[in-house]
Amino acid sequence: MRISLNLALRSHNFALHTLPYPGELTLSDQYTARHRKTNLPTLQDVANRAGVSLSAASRALSRDQKPVAAEKRERVLAAARELGYSANPLAQGLSTRQTGLVSIIVNHIGDLSDLDLFDILIGRLQDVGKQASIVRLGSVSSARDFLRGSINYHVDAALIFSDFIGPRQARDFFRTNHVIMLNGRQDSQSLSVQPDDAPGIEQAVENAARARVETATLITGRESSELEQQRIALYRTALAKHGILVHEQMQGDYSYAAGVAAAQKIDPRHYPDTIFCTSDAMAMGVLDVLRDREAGIIPDRIRLYGFDNLSLTELHSYPISSIGFDKGDYVEQVVSLLVDHGRARKGERHLGVPTRFFARHTG
Amino acid sequence: MRISLNLALRSHNFALHTLPYPGELTLSDQYTARHRKTNLPTLQDVANRAGVSLSAASRALSRDQKPVAAEKRERVLAAARELGYSANPLAQGLSTRQTGLVSIIVNHIGDLSDLDLFDILIGRLQDVGKQASIVRLGSVSSARDFLRGSINYHVDAALIFSDFIGPRQARDFFRTNHVIMLNGRQDSQSLSVQPDDAPGIEQAVENAARARVETATLITGRESSELEQQRIALYRTALAKHGILVHEQMQGDYSYAAGVAAAQKIDPRHYPDTIFCTSDAMAMGVLDVLRDREAGIIPDRIRLYGFDNLSLTELHSYPISSIGFDKGDYVEQVVSLLVDHGRARKGERHLGVPTRFFARHTG
DNA sequence: GTGAAAGCGCTAACAT
């Protein structure tokens, strides 16, 4: 996953509700529990209190409709409530092999830099009853050993953001087919959702073309990435289509520093009319360098376009026109893959999310 | 936790090692596993292959030294290796009540905005064998019901960053005493680590004093927070000590927007010599507004100090002098609380991390 | 030191 930037700008207002403390246990209930290692009530406690069998209690409390007499179910529910019962997910998992955990696999936490996206993602995961476990791979060399023995080895699904894991490795690491590739790598077996860069790039170039620009410089990420190759091709096609000459192409690594370095190499005597960066972070670096050389140069003489549509580009100092996708849409696709197993069966394994152009001050 | 900003600037170089695929199972091993629902080898499989009993295998593989004949242990280890065995943490957890999971509780993912900090934290957690599960509370009203039944109800520990949960609620929610309060709220029973704001504030004010400033404006967070109250007091004490007059005190909510709003209210005819903000995000807003009014005003006429020492303040556009703590130190304290149970027993339940002043361009 | 056996708390056959 790319190295980039983020800002959580939005204000957050939460009401602090007063919470009820748990219903006190009656003496007898406490007694039944006392001999165990933990004093948390078990399903057996609930069953006892409701005067039903263990399995009846299990059925009554089950998520999916299991056959239980309505009146019995009520008693069980009441007992559970009174005891403050909650199922032990470990025990459930041992039976059902479902932990309710979804791993989010990243190289390092910086990959979460689009906090808005992850806020939506994790929120939605929770909505559908899943907990997010974040795995920081660091380096992939020990990933396998590391995952082994960790609970991530037994998650319901793994969302792969780390670009160092391929679809096959992912299936191997997690011993499950429920792996969703979000890093642009995929094969026929894997599930994936991927932004469709084409519309956003087309729109951005079109926007530049309307301003009658004639030349462009491209600042890219690692060209070793197939995804980046495709993206560059999209830029070049769109630019050619609008008769814009690619002045120069420079390679960076998506980072702010790379943008700075690239901009410093730009010859002041031969400025391009426009600069397209394949990350907002690089565009920020470019902006800072060029602004230093000449106030107002952007967008007066050079139009600048980023990529990712980070919240950060909304900052006063970095009003960078960008390309991105709707984060809500993206998350919905991921969640649909997670929840709607039928979808994958229907052959819909690779989902796309269209990008679009976000006009701001620089382009 | 405060709403703030972050930037992951550092470049990351990971070597992509080729990984061995798992040792293929022999036919007979596959057979023994076949009748089960899953084809993962179990401890029984390992025991069979090593020709020892289940419990012997368990002991041999146990983390802590259990009595096993050296030669037997070797055989078990070999068998486990050959089978690609890894213990099922759910089953282990059911016995030991240790899941290896640590919940990180936040209001929303924006609380992670100090990605550098969380990168270190989650990395270290993994080092000590813990997995991080991120819980986005959103609103606390349903937190309790929500946590129930989720695996977070059975984590080894909960790290509370959300400022909407108090120590008592936390213990209740997680049914454990292993709750580490990182939001500034605590009581005698709870564990906590807290930055010590005093040294950083003292140093920042001293820095301003050396520049012979005479007046200061304070832009604060929610004054309803006790922590913020204390912080304001520290500023006022330090300012008074150096004979600096507090010109004005304005209230924000730590956000960039709040900084913008506050700065706009500053009367151009009566600029203070210096502005202290209790968050970097607010300082960024202030910087943007004032820069717009008059180029170079900061730091030529006004010195500006932020708080948090976000990586973002290293950006060219926001070279804001700030106050913060060493993130590595902070994480070590948290981890020590997590790992070293003896520490809490010795009464060392509330750990501190000193802040210091980070000089940059604005102050 | 070692193995048999009893849990941990729950779900899912399986009879009834």
Add this chain to the structure above:
DNA sequence: ATGTTAGCGCTTTCAC
């Protein structure tokens, strides 16, 4: 519809 029972995979007594 309901209760009994057999696992899920592991740790931990408890005798030997």
